[in-house]
Amino acid sequence: MNTPRPAPDRSAAPGPVGEAAVGEAAALVSCAGVAHTYGSGRTAVVAVHDVSCRVLPTTRVAITGPSGSGKSTLLHLMAGLETVTAGVLSWPGLNGHPLAHPGRVGIVFQGPSMLPALDALENVEFPLLLAGIPDHRARELARGAMHRLGITDLAGQLPQELSAGQAQRVAVARALAGGPVLILADEPTGQLDHHAAAHVVDALLQAADEFGAALLIFTHDPVIAARLPQRWTMADGRLLGPALNPMATAEPARTGGRP
């Protein structure tokens, strides 16, 4: 299926100061020399090291890299769920920390993340209620998001009644329900066959275009990565690359340069 691509946004690419300044002002996430170390002393694990990049509303990027290369840690940092242990991470385009703006960042977690006592529809609407959206509107948005993923028939199922692939699609619906401006998806198709995976990527790309949201898909799967116009790579905690295709419009900032 073809999904319309966003118009190229040259402000994201490193370039003359004027262009970089435009990119910085619009950046939803700005990382400058960001690092995260788990633990300390002899057991310390440097999961993310010296990462510099900007995420713009037009960013549509697949972040690939081997297991343990730091993808999920970087996602959690960008979502404000982990704190940096070095460097500076900010969210200029969000006007502050993501946790202060519930609903503006849609996250698909790598592992199971459903609340077991709630059915699928209630799981999708739960973050909306937490964000203060009135009940009837939250239900409407949740149903709309499930429709977007083609899973309205799963509404009344409890998490333990869902297959891993069904649960994954519910998790994607939950991430999209609030109309986020930043979508961070960690292996969102890991449990799906090719057909279902393609549908999920379509839904993510379409939602990103509709909401004017940045979309970052962290994935092992080269077929999924190929669907995104931009490609970043992680290795040993570092953001490398970019391995960009001709449509690419954003790339990690050069180390030591402007974030």
Ligand SMILES: Nc1ncnc2c1ncn2[C@@H]1O[C@H](COP(=O)(O)OP(=O)(O)OP(=O)(O)O)[C@@H](O)[C@H]1O
């Ligand atoms: N909570 C934690 N405590 C200690 N170390 C951790 C923790 N979470 C991750 N790590 C370590 O940090 C490194 C990066 O892990 P991370 O989960 O970010 O990698 P990943 O690229 O997402 O891997 P995968 O592709 O398997 O999901 C690994 O060495 C991992 O063992």
Ligand SMILES: [Mg+2]
């Ligand atoms: Mg991971």
